[in-house]
Amino acid sequence: MDSLLEAAMSARSRAHAPHSDYSVGAAIETEDGSIIVGCNVESASYGLTICAERVAVTAAIAQGHRSFIRLAVASRNKASLCGACRQVIWELCGDIPITLVDESGNETLTSAGALLPEPFDNLTLKR
Numbered sequence: 001m002d003s004l005l006e007a008a009m010s011a012r013s014r015a016h017a018p019h020s021d022y023s024v025g026a027a028i029e030t031e032d033g034s035i036i037v038g039c040n041v042e043s044a045s046y047g048l049t050i051c052a053e054r055v056a057v058t059a060a061i062a063q064g065h066r067s068f069i070r071l072a073v074a075s076r077n078k079a080s081l082c083g084a085c086r087q088v089i090w091e092l093c094g095d096i097p098i099t100l101v102d103e104s105g106n107e108t109l110t111s112a113g114a115l116l117p118e119p120f121d122n123l124t125l126k127r
């Protein structure tokens, strides 16, 4: 299997999801070939929960990466990205391919642009 998908599935096993019992892992590949992972981290104050995708991309930014090639998201049943993650991935990564993978390794390919049509972003502010 693709190493990016394996990284996302492995990160999923480290999710902290005691409230939803729904574990998600994410892995983002950078321009220089690095793979940075994230998992969802939940809070008893539910709204403070952080999704796996935003953990991965913000960790990558913190490690100095600025250019991203593709993203993989692993969950039990190939969940798609929530609205907040669609916005953040679009702004930080642009129109990258995104692979959703379930616990059996079944894949669906989509993209940041397909998941967030007519985005509001920095270009909107400058128009």
Ligand code: THU
Pocket: 017, 020, 022, 023, 024, 039, 040, 041, 042, 049, 050, 051, 052, 053, 079, 080, 081, 082, 085
């Ligand atoms: N979750 C993610 O990690 N990524 C998404 O894009 C959708 C939702 C997490 C948040 C929460 O911990 C759990 O899934 C259930 O909503």
